[in-house]
Amino acid sequence: MKKAFVNGRIRTIDTENTLVEAMICEDGIISALGTTEEITKKAQDCEIVDLGGKDVLPGFIDAHIHLLSHAIFEKKTASLGAARSADEMVEIVKQYIEENQIPDGEWVTGFGWDQEVFPGGEFPTVNDLDRISDTHPIMLDRRCGTICAANSMAMKIAGIDKNTPDPQGGELVRFADGSPTGVMLESAMSLIGDHVPKLTDKLQMKELLEFSFREMVKNGVTVCHTEDFYSVDDKRALWEAYLELCAEGKMPIDLVLQLRIHRPDQLQEFFDYGFHSWQRFGKIKIGPIKFLGDGSLGAWSAGLNEPYSDKPDSCGCLYWDKEELSAIAKEIVDHDFDLTIHAIGDAAVETFLDGCISVKDTIKEKQLRPSIIHSQIMNERIFEKYKEVDAIGLIQPMYIHSDWSIADSRVGERMKTSYCFGSMLKQGIRLAAGSDLPIESVNPLEGIQVNVTRKDLSGQPEGGWYPEEKMSRLDAVKLHTIYGAYVSKDEDSLGSLEVGKRANFVVLSDDVFSVPEDTIKNIQVMKTYIDGALAFDMEEEE
Secondary structure, eight states: OEEEEESOEEEOOSTTOOEESEEEEETTEEEEEEOHHHHHHHOTTSEEEEOTTOEEEEOEEEEEEOHHHHHHHHHSSEEOTTOOSHHHHHHHHHHHHHHHTOOTTSOEEEEEEOGGGSGGGOOOOHHHHTTTOSSSOEEEEETTSSEEEEOHHHHHHHTOOTTOOOOTTEEEEEOTTSOEEEEEEETTHHHHHTTSOOBOOHHHHHHHHHHHHHHHHHTTEEEEEEOOGGGBSOHHHHHHHHHHHHHTTOOOSEEEEEEEOSSGGGHHHHHTTOOOTTOEETTEEEEEEEEEOOOOTTTTOSOOSSOBTTBTTOOOOOSOOHHHHHHHHHHHHHTTOOEEEEEOSHHHHHHHHHHHHHTHHHHHHTTOOOEEEEOOBOOHHHHHHHHHHTOEEEEOTHHHHHHHHHHHHHHGGGGGGBSOHHHHHHTTOEEEEOOOTTSSOOOHHHHHHHHHHOSOTTOOSTTOSSGGGOOOHHHHHHHTTHHHHHHTTOTTTSSSOOTTSBOOEEEESSOTTTSOGGGGGGOOEEEEEETTEEEEEHHHHO
């Protein structure tokens, strides 16, 4: 089917950032671009779609997201983001149990608390959670998703007491007498998490994924690099759910699957599937194997080379040493998989890059594209190692919004080489943007504004946080479009609006390139088109 889209302001985001008025799409592929007059002359046998003078950008690409977790947290857990104290958190979970009539003995989970907004910045403890219930095991995740708090019943089920040792890459926070406070950092979360029932029902997985798909198209996101496998007990059922949704025409967006493991022995499960990275199955593409390198800055668990400036007795958590990570990297690339890691601190980032360097000949031979999710605290050595293996930083612009008020106190002088995404681009380091939903907002226009202004969405700090790192509007848009396409080897078919590429695009209420920079976040996605077909229309939602 042929369609002609006319009377618009189409930002192609090609190498010249060309602006055109119209385009023709045939069977979902762009076949012509030009003025409205030129395209109208070629469109005798086309359906004509009048863009009404509106602005158009390529469909947004989210380079790191948790689609299934987002739906689970929205539909099946207590939402704790509004809690401003442990007392408020307790009341929210009590109300959640009552409203959902959760039977005694069943697990209760929650997500989104942040001790930074609690009085004194204190973590909630088992004493707080025991006030919620002594007849339900309870596990409540911090907003970073790498720290949890548990009640006594949950710890009893998990067999956790004062004699339980800290696992590698994690920590049980303890009271002065050595007994656990209920707070578990990083890999220690699995001591509790392994006992919390995860999804096994394929139909429920499909329903939850469809919920998240709708959220994506409403925000103009047409491709998601999603990490979902660790949210389920039955990975085969999830893989079948993806394939069935695609076959049933219920997957409007494209998915790139990040295959998460926690331990090296879990690699074989993905090897046994018989696929490899960058293999495509309809709208599904197999991405890299993903593992964890450290924790979060907000909880002092990101792995640093030197101690925290505001916690000098700690360098955070590090899951692997250089030798271990090099061995894992070799096993992954030898099986034709690419690799990515959650790494926020400089020690975690550098250890991963050292692992990649140890197999860089194989990476080059197999044309792999290793990447680092987050990559916030860095140093000059790291920049050179990025370039040595041509690694990609999958950054979260919205972490500037969230972290600017704490990062300086956490790492001090190291901020000179941290969150420096503008400088990384200037040095030729590849970047792409992800939201990390449900940790941050999925709205790409908010992320674009934050990269352009270096302020949070309320306009702070005045003048911008390390304003020398501000990005141009074009670079900020490219992080969510063409640079994202490169990550999954799709730069020849996605990420810009050019002849021969797929017709994935968004119609916006205003022009990202001309509105005042502090109002980019207010731009609305009016329509989302995927392969030339309308996937979202704001007017139909009202």
